[in-house]
Amino acid sequence: MSRYRVSMDIGGTFTDCVAYDEQERTYAASKASTTPADLTEGVFAALEQVVGSPTEIAFTVHGTTQGINSFLQRRGVRVLLLVTEGTGDVYQIARGNRARLYDLHYFKPEPLVHRRDTIEIPGRLNCAGEERSPLDEGAVRAAAHRFRDEGFESIAVAFLFSYRNPEHELRAREILREELGVEVSVTLSHVVAREWREYERTSSTVLDAYTGPIVRRYLERLETEMRSRGLGVTLHVMQSSGGMVSAQAARELTLQTLLSGPVGGTMGGVALARLLARPNLICIDMGGTSFDVSLVVDGKPDVSTEAELEGFPVLMPVVNIHTVGAGGGSIAYEEAGVLRVGPESAGAEPGPASYGRGGVRPTVTDANVVLGRVDPAWFAGGRMKLDVEAARIAVASLGATLGLDATVLAEGICDVVNAKMAQAIRTLTVEKGIEPRGFSLVAFGGAGGMHATFLARELEIAEVIVPPLPGAFSAWGMLETELRKDFAQSFYALFDGSDRSAIVKHLEEMESEGHANLREQGVAESAIRVEHFMDLRYVGQEYTLVVPVNGPEEVSSDSFVDTVGARFHATHQRRFGHANPGAPMEMVVLRTTVLGDLGRPQPRAQQADPDAVYPLERRPVVFGNTVHETTVVHRADLPIGCRLEGPAIVAEETATTVLPPGASLTVNELGALLINVGLEA
Numbered sequence: 001m002s003r004y005r006v007s008m009d010i011g012g013t014f015t016d017c018v019a020y021d022e023q024e025r026t027y028a029a030s031k032a033s034t035t036p037a038d039l040t041e042g043v044f045a046a047l048e049q050v051v052g053s054p055t056e057i058a059f060t061v062h063g064t065t066q067g068i069n070s071f072l073q074r075r076g077v078r079v080l081l082l083v084t085e086g087t088g089d090v091y092q093i094a095r096g097n098r099a100r101l102y103d104l105h106y107f108k109p110e111p112l113v114h115r116r117d118t119i120e121i122p123g124r125l126n127c128a129g130e131e132r133s134p135l136d137e138g139a140v141r142a143a144a145h146r147f148r149d150e151g152f153e154s155i156a157v158a159f160l161f162s163y164r165n166p167e168h169e170l171r172a173r174e175i176l177r178e179e180l181g182v183e184v185s186v187t188l189s190h191v192v193a194r195e196w197r198e199y200e201r202t203s204s205t206v207l208d209a210y211t212g213p214i215v216r217r218y219l220e221r222l223e224t225e226m227r228s229r230g231l232g233v234t235l236h237v238m239q240s241s242g243g244m245v246s247a248q249a250a251r252e253l254t255l256q257t258l259l260s261g262p263v264g265g266t267m268g269g270v271a272l273a274r275l276l277a278r279p280n281l282i283c284i285d286m287g288g289t290s291f292d293v294s295l296v297v298d299g300k301p302d303v304s305t306e307a308e309l310e311g312f313p314v315l316m317p318v319v320n321i322h323t324v325g326a327g328g329g330s331i332a333y334e335e336a337g338v339l340r341v342g343p344e345s346a347g348a349e350p351g352p353a354s355y356g357r358g359g360v361r362p363t364v365t366d367a368n369v370v371l372g373r374v375d376p377a378w379f380a381g382g383r384m385k386l387d388v389e390a391a392r393i394a395v396a397s398l399g400a401t402l403g404l405d406a407t408v409l410a411e412g413i414c415d416v417v418n419a420k421m422a423q424a425i426r427t428l429t430v431e432k433g434i435e436p437r438g439f440s441l442v443a444f445g446g447a448g449g450m451h452a453t454f455l456a457r458e459l460e461i462a463e464v465i466v467p468p469l470p471g472a473f474s475a476w477g478m479l480e481t482e483l484r485k486d487f488a489q490s491f492y493a494l495f496d497g498s499d500r501s502a503i504v505k506h507l508e509e510m511e512s513e514g515h516a517n518l519r520e521q522g523v524a525e526s527a528i529r530v531e532h533f534m535d536l537r538y539v540g541q542e543y544t545l546v547v548p549v550n551g552p553e554e555v556s557s558d559s560f561v562d563t564v565g566a567r568f569h570a571t572h573q574r575r576f577g578h579a580n581p582g583a584p585m586e587m588v589v590l591r592t593t594v595l596g597d598l599g600r601p602q603p604r605a606q607q608a609d610p611d612a613v614y615p616l617e618r619r620p621v622v623f624g625n626t627v628h629e630t631t632v633v634h635r636a637d638l639p640i641g642c643r644l645e646g647p648a649i650v651a652e653e654t655a656t657t658v659l660p661p662g663a664s665l666t667v668n669e670l671g672a673l674l675i676n677v678g679l680e681a
Contacts, residue, residue: 002058002232004051005601007478008043009063009261010034011287014348014446016472016654017046020479022058025604029472029654031380031446033348039066040222044229055230059598061478062247063238063261066218067211067254071309076210077153077185081113082143082172083202084160085120091158091202092118097311109311112210113156119143121159121172129164140172144179156209158189158202163490166190185213192255193315195589196490200306200313207314208255215254219247234522236483241317242267242301243484243595246521255316258309261474263319266294266301268477269442271600272467273299275670280439281465282425284455285474286448288365289345291326291421293428294319295439302428305488305535305546305591317486317593324424328352328365328447332413334401339409341417353394354386362398366391367413368450370406372621373658375632375651407622418451422458433577440465444473449650449657449673456677464675466665471654483596485517488589495536495585497561504552506590507532511552514594523596535589536568538580544588545571606669608641623647623660638667646678 005020014031021028030049035041043062051057070076081091092115100106121143123135147155155176162169169188176186187209193201223235237250238260250257262285269283273296281296295302307318325343329352332341341364346352350359354369354376368374369391376386392406399409429436440463443452452464469476487510493499511530518528532551535544547568554560565585573579614637621630628647635652638644643666646659650673659665662678 002056004057005059005479005599006047006051006057007061007063007264007475008047009264009472009475009478010039010042010065011261011289011474014288014471015039015042015046016475017043017050018469018472018475018479019050020601020603022601025602027469027476027601027603029469029475031383031471031654036348039064039218040225043222044225053230054226055232057231057233059233059236060226060231061236061238061244061481062222063264063474063478064215064218064257065261067215067258068261068309070211070214071207071258075214076112077213078151079113079117079154079156079206079209080143080147080152081118081202081206081209082121082140082155082157082159083118084124085122087160087198088118088120089115090199091206094199094203095313112206112312117152119146123159123168125159125161125165125168127161127164129161131165131167135168135171137171137175140175141179144176147176147184148180154185154187154209154213156187156189156202156205158198158205160198162188162190163194163196163201185209185216187212191253193488194490195315195488196492197315200315203313204255204315207258207309207312208253211258212254215257216251219251223247238264238478238481239484240307240319241303241484241486242270242319242481244478244481245483245485249517249521255314258314259307259318259321262292262294262321262323263301264474264477264481265292265444266296266319266321266477267481268444268467268473269294269296270299270301271477271480272296272442272465272672276465276668276672278440278465281442282429282436282439282461283442283444284421284425284448284452285445286421286443286451287327287445288329288351288447289325289327289347290323291424293322293424295428295434305589315488320428322424322428324420326364326417326420326424327445328363328368330364330417332362332364332367332395332398332409332416334398337402339402339412339416341413341420352391354388354391355384356387356390360394360397362391362394362409362413364413364417364447366394367410368447368656370395370410371414372619372630373450373649374656375649378634378651380653408625411622411625414451414454418454418458421451422455425455425459433575436461442467443657444470444655446471446655449655451658453658453660453663453675453677456675457679460679462677462679464677466650466655466657466673466675468671469654470657471652479601483518483521483523483598485514485594487514487592487594489591491587491590493587494539495561495565495587499587500555500560503555503587503590507549507552507555507592510590510592511594514592518594518596521596523598527597529595529597531593531595533591533593534564534587535591536564536585536587538572539584539586545575546591547571606640606671608669609639610641610643612639612642614638614642619649621647621649628661635673640667640669640671642667
């Protein structure tokens with residue numbers, strides 16, 4: 001019988017799997033090395049450790065890095081771009097980078113489509129979506145012939161003002177399929193982003209076309225293999241927005257899956273905010289390759305309506321995640337007489353020197369091994385034995401270059417990577433006017449707990465939370481999310497209440513479309529809920545703020561302008577430190593998010609036993625260039641309600657938590673480690 005709710009998350013070094021047993025109401029987690037040549041091998045290696053057969057799976061969700069990796073490594077497919085006549089240079093010109101206006105070393109990113117692969121198609125709509133000249137169908141057929149003759153693999157269609165009227169784009173797709181077959185990969189800009197800003201919409205369309213065929217092939221292979229092994233339920237995929245979607249829907253719009261792996265950790269943070277009554281959290285995920293930072297504010301994920309990936313704008317809802325190359329596998333090296341760490345990573349192969357797979361360059365993991373902060377005999381739950389001597393040799397070799405012994409350099413490596421990660425946290429908080437001292441720090445990933453307390457002290461954050469299964473927390477968070485479908489409709493008008501009937505019409509249409517979409521994905525009508533928003537700005541501003549709206553009912557009310565206007569002024573005050581309530585405002589985009597609840601795990605409550613005796617050992621560990629006798633325990637042995645004083649090391653199957661001198665932790669009823677970092681009053 002199907003009894004497991006399963007999530008799978010592919011990382012740069014490890015692939016994680018979490019299974020919730022609906023009968024026993026317990027969790028199990030596993031790790032397997034990520035297999036870049038064929039990611040499905042790592043997925044099944046991890047799955048087989050926690051579930052006997054896919055036939056036992058009652059629900060499953062997957063976070064994939066296939067799309068983002070193909071983009072970052074520039075291994076996408078060759079794209080032919082069709083645009084409106086006269087706009088062939090829009091994608092190439094792009095926009096100037098204001099943030100780096102005076103950076104002499106700045107170069108615009110190389111476009112994913114060459115200018116010679118951009119074809120201008122006659123036919124024109126005006127800004128209201130009315131046809132000024134008909135689509136030149138012959139030009140579209142000629143483009144199809146070139147696609148076939150020159151070996152392109154995907155087509156992006158980005159016609160002017162198609163977000164107001166998609167008729168020309170839809171007809172172009174019909175023609176392309178007539179000429180090339182229904183299986184040809186065609187991405188339409190109005191499907192990807194029904195919003196204005198021609199360059200941003202074109203960029204989003206090209207990115208979907210560039211990565212889409214690769215993601216589709218991967219999902220098709222994974223789904224086919226899962227079904228051949230007995231999976232009888234829908235495979236779901238995480239979206240960049242923090243929601244999930246069926247694999248079939250993901251194949252139709254692959255762009256939404258680009259950041260599907262990292263957002264699982266943020267959604268886990270949302271669940272923790274609810275369970276622990278801590279609405280404001282900074283989520284940090286330190287894995288083998290990267291360090292990801294995201295926020296939960298007032299119990300909700302910090303989501304933007306657009307993102308930028310290596311200089312390319314993308315119009316889609318995305319959890320704000322700031323990533324730097326700082327993971328356990330980040331390589332330490334000397335540059336101009338100075339110690340540097342990352343962004344280059346040893347990855348899964350050969351991995352850190354301590355893995356014994358041929359790596360010889362020192363990494364953050366090797367530094368922690370030298371300092372004694374990792375149990376070499378119980379790494380990854382005992383499935384890997386770390387080579388302490390190899391780690392020491394690698395660190396000592398770099399130390400000789402810098403004139404430092406192995407222990408001093410190992411702590412220096414940790415200090416450098418901690419400073420790098422602290423700055424990443426400031427990027428999402430301090431630089432946006434958010435005071436991190438008002439947040440708790442949620443640490444996960446295989447290495448998050450090793451560095452979290454040091455980061456919290458530097459940022460003056462009083463509390464660190466290490467959730468259960470921290471090494472697979474992103475996968476755990478995927479089990480806590482909902483199906484999600486986002487809609488946007490450009491709507492440019494003064495915010496004076498004169499267009500309320502039109503606003504209501506658009507919101508109701510998007511809500512109705514969302515309900516239908518989620519019902520098709522198997523969600524009961526009673527489990528669907530809807531959220532509405534508006535992009536507003538003061539007249540004369542270029543960019544907008546997203547403000548919630550309580551549905552068509554609020555729009556129809558007499559107080560609509562005053563109520564929603566007050567929300568905008570308050571949001572502007574929080575974000576920029578000032579507001580101008582007397583100034584006229586304008587609407588730019590209407591947004592609707594439709595969410596469907598497919599159920600969540602209901603784990604068994606744990607009873608507190610703070611006086612229980614548990615096994616421990618003592619081991620020398622270096623803190624502050626001084627050796628301290630340190631308590632070493634297995635997390636599974638810690639009773640609910642117990643208190644542990646630092647220095648201590650808490651080891652578990654998927655992660656290690658380091659408690660430096662002066663810090664202490666308690667185990668709460670959910671099994672989370674609540675760490676008081678020991679800030680001086």
